[in-house]
Amino acid sequence: MIVEQPLTILNANKQWDVIVTSTGGGVNGQAGAVRLGIARALVAYKEEFRKAMREHGLLTRDSRAVERKKYGKSGARRSFQFSKR
Numbered sequence: 001m002i003v004e005q006p007l008t009i010l011n012a013n014k015q016w017d018v019i020v021t022s023t024g025g026g027v028n029g030q031a032g033a034v035r036l037g038i039a040r041a042l043v044a045y046k047e048e049f050r051k052a053m054r055e056h057g058l059l060t061r062d063s064r065a066v067e068r069k070k071y072g073k074s075g076a077r078r079s080f081q082f083s084k085r
Helices: 005-009 027-045 047-055
Strands: none
Touching: 005 027, 005 047, 027 047
C-alpha cells in the first residue's frame, strides 16, 4: 500500500510496471525508500506531477538515522551493567 501511493494519487496503477530491488534497513524503511524513489521518478518523467506529490508529502525524505555508538558504552545509549560492590 505504501509503495503504490505515488501511482494511486495519479490514478496510474495500470500505466507503469515497477521493478525494485531494495537492501538494508527494515520492511517499513524499504517501503518508504521505494515510495520516495517512485515519486521522484514520476516527477522526473513529468514535472506537472510535482504539485500532487508535494501535497501528499511524497517528496520529503525521512531524515531519521541510527545514532552512533559512543565510546565506553555497549551501544548508542546502553551502558554496561553497574556494580556498586
